[in-house]
Amino acid sequence: xxxxxxxxxxxxxxxxxxxxxxxxxxxxxxxxxxxxxxxxxxxxxxxxxxxxxxxxxxxxxxxxxxxxxxxxxxxxxxxxxxxxxxxxxxxxxxxxxxxxxxxxxxxxxxxx
Amino acid sequence: xxxxxxxxxxxxxxxxxxxxxxxxxxxxxxxxxxxxxxxxxxxxxxxxxxxxxxxxxxxxxxxxxxxxxxxxxxxxxxxxxxxxxxxxxxxxxxxxxxxxxxxxxxxxxxxxxx
Numbered sequence: 001x002x003x004x005x006x007x008x009x010x011x012x013x014x015x016x017x018x019x020x021x022x023x024x025x026x027x028x029x030x031x032x033x034x035x036x037x038x039x040x041x042x043x044x045x046x047x048x049x050x051x052x053x054x055x056x057x058x059x060x061x062x063x064x065x066x067x068x069x070x071x072x073x074x075x076x077x078x079x080x081x082x083x084x085x086x087x088x089x090x091x092x093x094x095x096x097x098x099x100x101x102x103x104x105x106x107x108x109x110x111x112x
Numbered sequence: 113x114x115x116x117x118x119x120x121x122x123x124x125x126x127x128x129x130x131x132x133x134x135x136x137x138x139x140x141x142x143x144x145x146x147x148x149x150x151x152x153x154x155x156x157x158x159x160x161x162x163x164x165x166x167x168x169x170x171x172x173x174x175x176x177x178x179x180x181x182x183x184x185x186x187x188x189x190x191x192x193x194x195x196x197x198x199x200x201x202x203x204x205x206x207x208x209x210x211x212x213x214x215x216x217x218x219x220x221x222x223x224x225x226x
Contacts, residue, residue, distance in 0.1 A: 034215065040161040043118075044155075044201060051185040052159070091215075099145060099168060100205075102216060 002027045006103035014111050021106045023090035028071050031096055035064050035075050036089045038105070044089065048075070072102040072109060080110045114139070116206050117126045117158045117186075125225050133189040133221045144187045145215065146179060149201040161187060181196035202204030 003026045006066035013019060023033070032051050036044040048057045049053045049062040050073065056065040061078040077084055117136040125131050137144050146158040160168040161181035172179070176194075181187040191198055201222050205215040 015164060021206075032214075036217070043116075043219040044205075046214060046216060049214045091155075097160070097167070097207075098169070099160055100147075100155075101157070102147075102155040104154045 001103045002030075002092060002094065004090060004101050006088075006090060006106050008106060009104065010107040010109075012082055012109040012111065015080060015082060017033035017080055017110075019108060019110075020078050021075040021077075021088050021090075021108070022076065023073040023075070023103055025071045025073075025092050027078045027094070027096065028068050031094060031098065033064075033066055033073050033090060033092045034100065035062075035073075036091065038087045038089060040047065040087075047088075058106075080108075082110050082112050084108060085110050092112075116141075116204055116216055116218035118202075118204050118221050120221060121219060123221055123223050127195060127225055128193050129196050131191040131223055132200070133191075133202050133204075133223070134186040135184065135189070135204030135206075135218060135222050136186040137204075138208075138216055141206035141208050141216075143207045143209075144181050145205045145207075146187075147205065149203065149220075151200070152194045155203065158189070191223075194223075196225050199223055199225045 034049045037045040050057045052067045063076045066073045087105045089105045092110045144161045147155045149155045157171040159179045176192045178190045201220045203220045205217045
């Protein structure tokens with residue numbers, strides 16, 4: 001059974017510092033991995049999708065890497081801003097059309 | 113292109129009543145997934161549907177819960193005889209095709225059972 005873990009559970013940084021969020025999964029046979037952002041009381045916003053054949057994806061200040069063999073993904077957010085404060089979730093799928101298995105999330109606070 | 117639409121956003125039900133949660137996927141998306149987020153817990157998969165078919169319901173509680181995605185209209189998650197433990201945020205996600213599985217989520221329905 002796939003298990004997804006995100007460490008740390010919470011992170012507080014001063015504005016301008018780079019953020020590094022970690023995600024690990026127990027079964028390396030994944031189809032893709034997706035990073036989401038969730039604001040309090042809101043839905044999930046898709047940030048980046050990495051196919052299993054890819055090593056990384058970039059969008060603006062966000063960069064996500066994937067090391068399938070070691071079961072790890074890292075989300076980097078450069079030059080953090082208070083607006084980046086949110087919970088970040090990673091999720092994996094086992095096969096096309098398959099359900100997402102989520103980690104518990106990392107709650108990020110960027111202090112002005 | 114509107115996103116995934118869920119309604120109602122908030123729903124209050126007394127114990128024993130029925131709750132109906134609706135989800136309209138993004139235009140052109142034929143795959144719908146329902147997830148539940150219990151207070152202080154992570155998101156858990158409930159059910160995966162395509163038009164008129166339930167593909168995977170391995171995450172659905174055995175009793176009181178059902179889901180459908182008819183040929184016309186939104187997907188419905190139905191909870192009969194609600195109990196306090198059903199209080200949670202219920203999220204719907206859609207994806208366009210079997211091979212493109214990037215999931216797009218709605219804003220969720222927050223169910224409170226009193």
